[in-house]
Each structure stands twice: as structure tokens, then as C-alpha cells.
Amino acid sequence: MKTKLEQEEYFYGHKGCAGCGGSIAVRLALKVLGKNTLVVLPAGCMSAVGFVYPQLCFGVNALISPFASTGAMLSGLYVGAKALGLKDVNVVGFAGDGGTADIGLQALSGAIDRGDKIIYICYDNEAYMNTGVQKSSLTPYGAKTTTTPAGDRIHGGTYGRGSTSVKKDMFDIVTAHNIAYAATASIGNIPDYIRKVEKASKMQGTSYIHVAAPCPTGWGVESSDTVAIAKEAIDCGLWYLAEYEDGEYTLNRDVKEFTSVKEYLKKQNRFKHLTDEDIVAIGCQRDKKWKSLRKKAQ
Amino acid sequence: MEPTKKFVSGDEAVAIGVKLAKPHVIAAYPITPQTIVVERLAEMVESGELESEYMYVESEHSALAAVMGASVLGARTFTATSSQGLLYMAEVLHYASGGRVPLVMMNANRSVALPWSIFGDQRDSLSLLDSGWIQVYVEDAQESLDMMLQAYAIAEHPDVLTPVMVNLDGFILTHTYECIEIPTSEQVETFLPKFEFANKMDINEPKNLFFSSSPEHNIGFKYQQHKAIENAKSVIEEIDKKYEAVTTRGYGGLVDAYKCDDADYIIITLGSITGLVRDVVEELRSEGQKVGVLKVRYMRPFPDEEIRAYTKAAKVIGVLEKDISFGYQGTVFTNVSAALRECDVQLINYVAGLGGKNIAREEIVHIYKELNDTENKSKVSAVKSQAVRFVGVEVPKDED
Numbered sequence: 001m002k003t004k005l006e007q008e009e010y011f012y013g014h015k016g017c018a019g020c021g022g023s024i025a026v027r028l029a030l031k032v033l034g035k036n037t038l039v040v041l042p043a044g045c046m047s048a049v050g051f052v053y054p055q056l057c058f059g060v061n062a063l064i065s066p067f068a069s070t071g072a073m074l075s076g077l078y079v080g081a082k083a084l085g086l087k088d089v090n091v092v093g094f095a096g097d098g099g100t101a102d103i104g105l106q107a108l109s110g111a112i113d114r115g116d117k118i119i120y121i122c123y124d125n126e127a128y129m130n131t132g133v134q135k136s137s138l139t140p141y142g143a144k145t146t147t148t149p150a151g152d153r154i155h156g157g158t159y160g161r162g163s164t165s166v167k168k169d170m171f172d173i174v175t176a177h178n179i180a181y182a183a184t185a186s187i188g189n190i191p192d193y194i195r196k197v198e199k200a201s202k203m204q205g206t207s208y209i210h211v212a213a214p215c216p217t218g219w220g221v222e223s224s225d226t227v228a229i230a231k232e233a234i235d236c237g238l239w240y241l242a243e244y245e246d247g248e249y250t251l252n253r254d255v256k257e258f259t260s261v262k263e264y265l266k267k268q269n270r271f272k273h274l275t276d277e278d279i280v281a282i283g284c285q286r287d288k289k290w291k292s293l294r295k296k297a298q
Numbered sequence: 299m300e301p302t303k304k305f306v307s308g309d310e311a312v313a314i315g316v317k318l319a320k321p322h323v324i325a326a327y328p329i330t331p332q333t334i335v336v337e338r339l340a341e342m343v344e345s346g347e348l349e350s351e352y353m354y355v356e357s358e359h360s361a362l363a364a365v366m367g368a369s370v371l372g373a374r375t376f377t378a379t380s381s382q383g384l385l386y387m388a389e390v391l392h393y394a395s396g397g398r399v400p401l402v403m404m405n406a407n408r409s410v411a412l413p414w415s416i417f418g419d420q421r422d423s424l425s426l427l428d429s430g431w432i433q434v435y436v437e438d439a440q441e442s443l444d445m446m447l448q449a450y451a452i453a454e455h456p457d458v459l460t461p462v463m464v465n466l467d468g469f470i471l472t473h474t475y476e477c478i479e480i481p482t483s484e485q486v487e488t489f490l491p492k493f494e495f496a497n498k499m500d501i502n503e504p505k506n507l508f509f510s511s512s513p514e515h516n517i518g519f520k521y522q523q524h525k526a527i528e529n530a531k532s533v534i535e536e537i538d539k540k541y542e543a544v545t546t547r548g549y550g551g552l553v554d555a556y557k558c559d560d561a562d563y564i565i566i567t568l569g570s571i572t573g574l575v576r577d578v579v580e581e582l583r584s585e586g587q588k589v590g591v592l593k594v595r596y597m598r599p600f601p602d603e604e605i606r607a608y609t610k611a612a613k614v615i616g617v618l619e620k621d622i623s624f625g626y627q628g629t630v631f632t633n634v635s636a637a638l639r640e641c642d643v644q645l646i647n648y649v650a651g652l653g654g655k656n657i658a659r660e661e662i663v664h665i666y667k668e669l670n671d672t673e674n675k676s677k678v679s680a681v682k683s684q685a686v687r688f689v690g691v692e693v694p695k696d697e698d
Contacts, residue, residue, distance in 0.1 A: 061505055069363035076323070079351045106357060
């Protein structure tokens, strides 16, 4: 594993919010992958903050794809490079949670099915943040967004608690494709993330990394707390670090004793409205998830 | 080596044309009546006849996005679609033209649901006329092959750098077998330069492509895009002449006029119906009638000057098309009307062949007769005659 990152910046001068988790994920991955990298970004925060002519802030070749096409454009670049005999290039995509789990799921599935040698990184900030915080299928249960508001009138009913669906598990979805390599990661554990990006770059087939990347603006936390809150999500068991390779699951950190889910949730404005009952429900979801994770990793 | 002859369908002619252009990357997704094109290409790649990376993709939206990805590295690419698939690509069509990616795509003109129909009309591509692509409509299998080669030369021309859509009438052309002449590889090499993409991604000179632009800059990019398609007018003529010099086959550029110089009555056509109309013109000419047919080959760039030039003598013009912009008129008619807005000529719009309905010889004869009758009617009835006429539809008397 790389112990020293490149000094060179490949994602520099963007207009991301202070404390933006997604930009940390992009910046670090590019330092691992280096100069010979072709980047695809669909519509989303990273393309909005870094790609407005004439202020273009990628130091490597990069393009914005149509929202639904991250996987397809990555495949096109990979296949084009292969056809033209370009050797040793990394083809990497950075798509948000909506761009991956909602509108981009079909193209991602197609790319994995073809087994193209690409790295797909989903930076998950758990809602459509670029458009001002709307629910995606990776918005966690209970989170308040502008399309899943929490309010008195319907609170207590099915739709009063913010988002009422349980976060889709993209790791499960991609591993069900028999992908060459998949991992979950977090900017709350940067060495682990860097190791996974490096590993992905050495795979012969498709790699998928799902990196938890908090959004202080959308989550309602201090901009200085991005990394800390990402760490806390892992500690309380609402996020997990795992890998899948050659059909084998590895749980990178089997948390023996979780920290308080309530404390994690109550630090964030998006969960402020939750009742104790809601929090108990979230704790139960966590326990169920970990039971299945541990079983898979056995 | 001499050119060879082969008996093939329109779809197969397209596949042969594409093979001769040697694309680096092909993205394939099936849809009737296009599927045969990508099937034949798969066979050619499998047999080693064609050295291309052949990608099967999960949707038309992805097909076009994938070839864009390959193209920005400097790869020549191909994909093909039809109807619902073309509409599913709609977003990416704008994306490719705005990004100035010189793609070539074949579209099998097919009706658009609802009602579902796999049969031909031209509503699919005409509804996407404003997507910034050059649109050419071919008439037969030979032109299908030849236009694939010309399409690459046009799209990749440094003054154009705009994607080209080659349209074939579904079934009538895609599935009809005709004898074609296949150019030799030497001829193709003489005609078609190697694809050199000045704006391609480069590891040592990284590029940020397909960016956003502020309102301040956006309109400037759109102006350049418009100019590029206008530039295509002369490039199209030039490339057609070059193609003719190499293969002896030329198509006349933006339009193809048949006996229009002295014609009183002209039918303007698009695509494969032209052959039948030309036959009718022959027949009526032999009876002494001064009739002609003007085939519009390119809908974008639109041949407004050529239409004015070839219809100078005309008294009444019928625009026959397999398209309707509901609530107004056919799109070809709207464009022709705009081109002729200052000309002293009467125009009638004939909408025919929607959803694959056959256009009969007698109906063409009847149209020429109506054009003739219109001239002899009073002004008042002439105005009424400008309403869109649906060919082959029984219209109640009070709606006529």
C-alpha cells in the first residue's frame, strides 16, 4: 500500500462547500491513480463545482457524462483506449448516490456485466445534494430531505419520519453481479480507502468502491466535522467497511461494541426530528444488517 | 482490384459500408428493423474480416454514451438504432452534438408508439431535428452503403465536427434486397482520410471535456455549433464530388432533383418513396405533363437555397412526407414553406405512410393531379387546399 501520496493535485480549485466529503474522496483517489487517468463524472456535486468553463479544475483528462451514463462512458473510454492501444491508463468514474443507485444503476450494471476494466467510485452523501437535498434510494431511514420532509401533520404516519425506505445496499447489488472487486469505504478511514483504490487499479476486471462521504451542508453538521462524523458512522455500525474479491467477502472491521446510534443521529439536523421509537427502529435495522454481514464474511 | 457486386438488404449495405470505414469501436443494442446491422457487424468482427472492439450495451442511451467515450480518445466509432431507441437516446444526441463529437449513427426510420408499430415512418428522426445532428435520408441500398462512408468524411471534417445520422426507411429499405457495388479497400483509402481528432484526450495534455458553461459563454458555443452545420453544406458537396471521382457514384449533395427545371408541378420527397415518385414522373412526362420530383437528402443542414433554385419554374408544390407535427403540419413541409416564404408558389402538404402504411402509385398520380387542379382553382379554394392532407384516410365531408 502507498504510504506516501503524490504531491501533485489533480482536483484543485473547485467550488465545493467547506468540508465537502465528496471532494476529499475524489482528490485522494486521483492522488492514488495519478496522471494516467481518465475521469468520468455525471451530473452531480463534483461536476457542478469543478467543471464550469473556463474554470476547469481537473489536472487529468476528465469529462462530464449524461446523468445516467457514467458506466457507459467509462466502458467507452476503456474500450476506446484498448482499441487504440493506449496502455496503463486508469479509467475511473465518480458518481454520487443518486447518480449510482437511481438513475445510473442500469449503466453501472451493464459495465459490470461486460467486465470492463474500469473503477467506479460512488461517493455517497446520502441524498441529491447538488440540487439541494432530495431523497435518493441511498438516503437512510429517517433522514429528512426536501422531498421527504418531517412534519407534525403526517408525523406518526408512514410518511412522517423523513425517508421511510431502508438504504439500498449497493455493495450487495454489485457483488450479485460477480464483480471482480467491490469494496465499501469511508473518508472516515482514509488509509483503508486509499488501499482499496490502489487495489482496484490493479484488478483486471470491473471494480466498484462505495465511499461514504458526508455532506455538512445536507446533513446539518459543522464543516469541520466531516471526517469525524464519517468515522462515527462506522463506530456506531451504520456504515461498514468490507471487500469482495473472487467471490469472497471480507469484513475489514468487525465492530465488537457499537457506539451510540442516538448520539450519531442527534448530531445531524437531518435526524433531529426522530423519536426514540424511530431510533430504536434504526438500531434494529443495524443489528439485522450486521448479522447478515458477519454471516457472509464467515 | 475491381469493385465487387453483392445482393444485400439495406441493413446489410450499411454494415458493409461501416466495415469499409474500419471503426475502432462498435456499440450494439438491438431494435427492429435495425438489428441486422449490428448482427452482420458482429459476424464480421467474429470472422476477423473487421478488426473492431465490439461492445454489447444495455440500452440505446448507453450505446451512444459509450461511443462518445471511445470517440474522445480519437477512436472512430459506430452505433445504430431506430424509433423508441432513438428517442431514448435523445438526451445523448444533444450531448454529442454540443460536445462536437464526430459520431456516425444509422437510424432505421420507424414509427413511434403509441400505438406500437415496428413499421416505417419518419416521425422518429424528424422529431429530433433540433438535436444538432446532421441528418441524411437515403433512398436505396447502394446509397446506404455509400453514405456510411461519406458520413464519416463529413462528421470528421475539421470544419464540421458534428455527428451524422444516416436514415433508412424501416423495412422498405432496411429489409429490401438489391444489388449493390462494393467499393474496393483501395478506393475507400483514397476517399476516406484517417480519423485525426484534434480535441482528443491526451495523457500529456489533459483535457476537461463536456463541461458546463455560464450564460455568458453558452451562446457563443451554440453559435459555433450552428456555424459548423452551415459549413457542412459546402463540405457535403465537396465530399460527394470526391466520392464520385473515386467510385463514379455521386448523389448531388443536399438535394437530388429529377426533371424539376421546367416542371410546373413538383413533389418534394424524403427517403425511399422517391423511387416510386420518379417512376410516376417518367410516366406523366411521357403523357406530356410538366412534372418533377425534388428529393431532399439532408434535413440538417437544410437545403433552402437548393429548394428555391430547383422550384423556380414551379406553380404548385406538394410536400409528401411520413411525418406529422400534431396540431400544425409535417415537419418537412414547415421547413420547405420557410424556404419558399418569399416565392410565388402554392404548397400542399401530403402526410402519408404513417406507421408503415403503403403509399400506392395511384396515390402519387392523384397528388400530381391535385397539384394541377389547385392551380386552376380560385384563390379562396387554394387557401383551403393548403390544409394538411392525410393520404389514404377517409375524412368526413364536413372536416375536409
